[in-house]
Amino acid sequence: MSDNKDNKKKASPWRSAQLGLAILAGLVIYAYGFQVTKVDLEDLRSERRQESLSRVLRALAKPELFAYEQQEEIINSPVFVTCPAGGVPSFEESDRTGPYVVITPLCANAGETVQVEGFNFAPNTTGPLRFIPGSDPTNTVEIGRDTVDTDSSGHFVFDFVLPKRPSEDVQYIRATLRQNVGSPHLTKTAYDTWEKIIETVFLALLATTFGTFLAIPLSFIAARNLMKPVRSPLASIAFSVLGWPIGIFLGYLIVRWVEGLSSPFAQSIPINLVSIILVPILAWLGFRWALPQEEISKPGPVLQVARTGVLFVTVLVGFYGLFQLANFSKNLGSIWVENWASLGFLGNFFFQMGDIVGIITPALGGLAVGGALSSFMGRIGQRITERLSASSLKVFNIVFSILAGATIFGLIGQLVDWLYQVSNPFYTLWGPVLTGTLLGLALAIFTKAKATLPTGMVIYYVTRTILNGLRSIEALVMAIVFVIAVGIGPFAGVMALGLHTIVSLAKLYSEQVESISAGPLEAVTATGANRLQTIIYAVVPQIIPPYISYTMYRWDINVRMSTIIGFVGGGGIGFLLQQNINLLNYRAASAQMLAIAVVVASMDYVSSVLREKYV
C-alpha cells in the first residue's frame, strides 16, 4: 500500500500545464483535421441536397429484386388553361361504361386549382396524375409529380394545381393508373446479381485455396526460430548457390526432353490412360527401393550410386506421367464438352487443369532439379570443409565464393536488363559480375575458413523483405496489373487476391510458427530427426489451429475484397455495382449491396461455426 502511495503522481502546476498543453495540442490537431477533410454541414442543409439524398436513400431501400406484371388504365381528359374568350367548347360526352374522369371546372387560370374526379377505375390502384401540354393527347411530355389512389369502388378525387402553361388550345390531364397482376417474379437485375455473386464467392474460394497452399511453405522460411539455427560453411553456401541456376537450367532441359518423348502419344487416350496407371506404380516401386524407410548402417558407395540413378530415372518417369496426365485431362475435357454440353463446366475444369499441369510441369522440373542439385552440392561443400586443411580450404573458398558471387550478380544484372532494357553490357553484365567477384572475394577473405555463416537468417531477411514489400501493395492495385496480364475478368481477380493472400498469410503464419513452444522442437531434434522431420512432427501439429483460424479470416477478407475487385475489372459483383452506381440506377445497386451483405454475413457465421468446431 505504501508503495502505491509513493507512486501516485502528485498534482503540481507543471502537471496541470502539461495537461493544458496536451488538450491544446489535441484541439489544434483536430482543427487542422477538420480543415483538411473539409468538414462542412452547410451543404447538407440545402434543400437540393436533401431532396436528392432522400431520393437515393429511398431507392436504396427498395432493392430491385421482385416485380409484378402491371396493367395500366390511361385516361386523358381535356382542360383549358385560361378560359377561352368564346367560352369552353362542348365536348362529346365521353364513354361512361369504362373508366372516365370529370374535371370541374373545365377551365381555369394557371396556378389555380381544378377538381379532378375519377370513376369506374379498377379498385385499389395507384399512379401518377399529370398535365399534358400541347393539344395532342398522345404527347409523351408530362408535367407534375402528383399521385392518386383509387378506393375500393375505383373512385378518386384530387385537387389539381394547373401548371403555368397557358394556351388557346385544348390541353389534357392524364391519369395513368396501374395495377399489379399475378404473382411477383424476379427481375433481370436479380438474376444478374445472383450470377455475379456466385462468381464472387468462387473467386474468393480459389484465391484463398491457392494462397494458403503456397503460403504454408513460405511461412517456414519466414520464421525466425526455424531459420536461426541454419548455418553452413562458406564452401557449402557457394556450392549451393552455384547449384541453383545450373540445376534449374538442366532440369528445364531434361523435362522438356521428357515432354518431347511424351508428345507423340499425347492425343491417344488409351496410351494416356495406361501411362497414368503404370507411372505411379513404377514410381512407388522406384522410390521404395531407392529410399529405404529405415537404415541402420551406412550403405556402400556402389549401392549409393545405384540408388541415386534409380531415383533419377524414377523422377523422369514421374514427369512423363505428369505430362501424360495433363494430356489425358485435356483430351477428356474436350470430349466431355462436346458430348455433355449441360455439364460442360466439368469438362472445362478437366481441360483447364490439364493445361495448368502441362504449363507448370517444366517449371516444377526446373525447381526440383535446381533444389536437388543445390542441396547435393551443398553437402559436397560441407564434406570438403571437413576434409581439407584450413589453408587449402581458404584458397578453395576464395575461388568458389568468387564464382558464386559473380554468377548471382550476373543473373541479377540480366534480370535488370530485361526489366529496364538498359542494353549496356557494362552495367548489366560486367559491372554486376565484377561487384559479385569483389563481394565473394571479400567474404572469403574476411571469414574464417571453417566458420559457419548464418545462411538461415539471410534467407529469413530476404524473404521477409519481399513479403513486406508485396504485402504493402493493395490487392486492388495488383488487380490492375493482372487485368493487363490476363485480361478483364474474374481470373485477374483470382490472381491478384491469390498473390495478396500468399504474402499476407505467409507473414501471419510465420508469426504463429515463431510463437510455438520450443520444448517439442528440442525433443524431436534430440532423437536425431533432421530439419524437415522436425517441422513435420514438432511444428506442424502445433500450428494447425492458428492456421485454420487465419485461413478462415483470410477467406472472410477475400470475400469482401472480391466484391470490390470488379471496380478495376477483376470480375465479381463489383463490376455490376460500379456500373449501376455510375448509371444512377440506385435500386439495382441496392440489390447488389444487399447480396454482398448477405454473403459476407453468412460467411462470417459459417466461419465462426467452423472455427468453434475445429480450433
Add this chain to the structure above:
Amino acid sequence: MLQIKNLTKIYDGGVKALDNVSFDVPDGQFLAIIGLSGSGKSTLLRCINRLIEPTDGQILWNGEDITKASPEEMRRIRRKIGMVFQHFNLVHRSKVLTNVLAGRLGYINPAWSLLNRFPKDDIEKAVRQMERVGIADKANHRADELSGGQQQRVGIARALMQDPEMILADEPVASLDPVLAHSIMKHLEDINKKDGVTVLCSLHFLDLVHRYADCVVALNAGELVFEGLPKEIDDKKFKDIYGRDAERVG
C-alpha cells in the same frame, strides 16, 4: 565410455554456464548430476547431444569426438542418445502413439516422413515400449489428455524407441509428486540395469540420488565441485555444493 574434457560453454550474453568441466562416465553407469538451479546441469546435458553448441572442450563417446561431428554424423550419434525432459516436451496435439514413434525419426528416411509413414516394425515396437511403461491403453489419446506422470512415461517410451545406448534425463521428476517421482525413477533404473543403458540424470532431491545413483557429479556456478559416490556427500560437501546457507531437507 563417455569422456567430458575441459568442457566450457559461454552464452552470447557472456554468461559462463560451464567452466572447464571434466569427468568420465563408464558404460552402464547411473550418474546423478546435482547442483542449484542455474548451476549448469541442463547446459551440460544439452552439450552432450549438441542441442547447445559447446564453446570449448571435447566430448568423447566411444572414442569419437561429438563436438567435431558433421550434421550427418550428428544424426547418427543423436539417435543413440535418448533424452527425457523436465516438462516432458511432448507434442500436445498429437496422439501418444505418434509421440512415441517420433523416437524413430533419427532412423527413418526423411522422404517417408513427408508422407507421415512409419514401418510396421516400428509401430509394433512402439506398442511394446508403451506396454513396458504401462501406457499402452492410452495409445490413441491426445498427449495433453494425460496426467503428468503418464506424460513422462510417454517421454521415456519415446527415448526407448531410439534403442539408446545412453539416456540424458534433465530433471525428469522435478514436475512430479514424490510417489510418481519414484515410479519414473524406477523405470529409468530398470532401463539402466536390464538394458545396460548409461543414464545421466540431473536431480534435485538427495534422497533420490542416494536411492538410484551409482555415482554423483555436482556443479556450482558452472564448475565441477564434487565427483564421487552418493554416500560421500557429507554435511561439508553439501555446503560446498549448495552454498553456505543451505539446509538439508528430505
